[in-house]
Amino acid sequence: MSASIHTKRAFATGSAVVLTGGGFAAVAAPASAGTGAVNYTCPVAGNNYQVSVDTDSNAPVKMYVGDSTNVTIDSDVVLPPEMAKLAYDLLQARSFDGTVAAKGTFSGAPVLATETIPTTSLGDQSTTATAVPFTAIATAVPLKATTVGDQAIEAGDITANLNFTKQDGTTQQLAVTCTKPNGKVPPIDTVVVVSKSTTALALAPTTAGYRRSCHGHCQGDHPGRHARRRRHLRGRRRLDQGPGQGRGRIVGHRPGRRR
Numbered sequence: 001m002s003a004s005i006h007t008k009r010a011f012a013t014g015s016a017v018v019l020t021g022g023g024f025a026a027v028a029a030p031a032s033a034g035t036g037a038v039n040y041t042c043p044v045a046g047n048n049y050q051v052s053v054d055t056d057s058n059a060p061v062k063m064y065v066g067d068s069t070n071v072t073i074d075s076d077v078v079l080p081p082e083m084a085k086l087a088y089d090l091l092q093a094r095s096f097d098g099t100v101a102a103k104g105t106f107s108g109a110p111v112l113a114t115e116t117i118p119t120t121s122l123g124d125q126s127t128t129a130t131a132v133p134f135t136a137i138a139t140a141v142p143l144k145a146t147t148v149g150d151q152a153i154e155a156g157d158i159t160a161n162l163n164f165t166k167q168d169g170t171t172q173q174l175a176v177t178c179t180k181p182n183g184k185v186p187p188i189d190t191v192v193v194v195s196k197s198t199t200a201l202a203l204a205p206t207t208a209g210y211r212r213s214c215h216g217h218c219q220g221d222h223p224g225r226h227a228r229r230r231r232h233l234r235g236r237r238r239l240d241q242g243p244g245q246g247r248g249r250i251v252g253h254r255p256g257r258r259r
Contacts, residue, residue, distance in 0.1 A: 038185050040158065042178035044083060045090075051178075052078040055102075059153060059189040063145040064196050070140040073113045073188065075100070077136060081129035088125035091172045093164035095121045100136050103156030107146045107193065111153065113138040117162070145193040152187035156180060 041048055054076040060069060087093040100115040115136035123130055145151065160176045 038155070039181050040178040041181070042160075042176050044174070044176055045086065047082075049080050049083040051080055051083070055155065055188050057141075057153060057189045059143065059191050062192045062194065063143075065145055065148055065193060066196070068142060068144040070142055072137065072139050073102070073115065073141050074135060074137040075102070075115060077134055079132040079134065081131045084122055084132045085125045085129035087164050087174075088122050091164050091174075092166045093122060093172065094167055095119055096162050096164045098160060098162040100138075100158055100160045102138070102158045104188070105154045105156065106143050106191075107151040109144060109146065111141065111143065113141045117160075119165075143191075145191065148193050148195050150190050151193050152190045154187055155185050 040051070040053075042051065055073065056075075057071050057073045059071045063069065087096065096117070097119045098117045100117060102113045102115060104111040104113065115138040117134060117136045120132060120134040122132055143153070157180055158178045160178070162174045162176065164172045164174060166172065
């Protein structure tokens with residue numbers, strides 16, 4: 001039994017600006033694209049059957065190293081006509097439900113998604129074998145980002161535990177293990193993982209030149225005090241002038257003229 005996994009990325013194209021350990025950097029967001037078919041081999045009653053599985057997730061576009069999140073993974077599956085008719089004729093089954101344990105990896109760590117298969121009718125398989133589609137959904141699948149870079153959610157082997165219900169209401173259980181093919185399997189989704197960074201700026205107040213910048217109007221000073229100081233300094237400069245330059249003369253008196 002081989003399976004085709006076609007993954008859908010719910011990511012918009014473009015760039016995202018993120019804060020990395022060395023500053024700001026532009027990171028290209030993963031583009032939306034299909035991955036093509038992946039063939040799984042799943043033996044059932046001595047035969048191999050091909051099952052189409054279309055897997056998707058709601059993983060975030062970006063995560064920070066050390067962060068964890070829960071995602072939903074769902075798979076649109078089509079039970080092949082031959083397998084549906086086998087269950088209908090051999091097991092006398094008319095419907096089925098069950099679970100799927102899907103192995104995988106993310107950021108170097110193993111991931112296990114347990115998907116639930118709802119009760120699904122096999123339909124009328126008495127004369128013509130017909131394919132049976134159904135959707136298996138796994139909620140709250142934990143992901144933890146541990147490595148910087150583009151980290152893919154990789155699909156691994158899957159095991160389906162099916163419960164076939166007969167006409168008389170009794171059930172027949174069947175476990176089916178499907179192995180992925182050799183080589184790289186297309187990812188379910190890709191998450192951009194970046195490092196956390198904090199930048200602190202310390203601004204220390206300075207007092208140098210503070211009074212000069214007050215222009216004579218600093219708090220606690222009186223403008224009249226500065227005016228008196230300036231007049232006092234001008235008088236001192238005139239008294240300190242050298243000989244012949246009016247040393248000691250009264251301000252405003254012209255030499256050679258009697259008063």
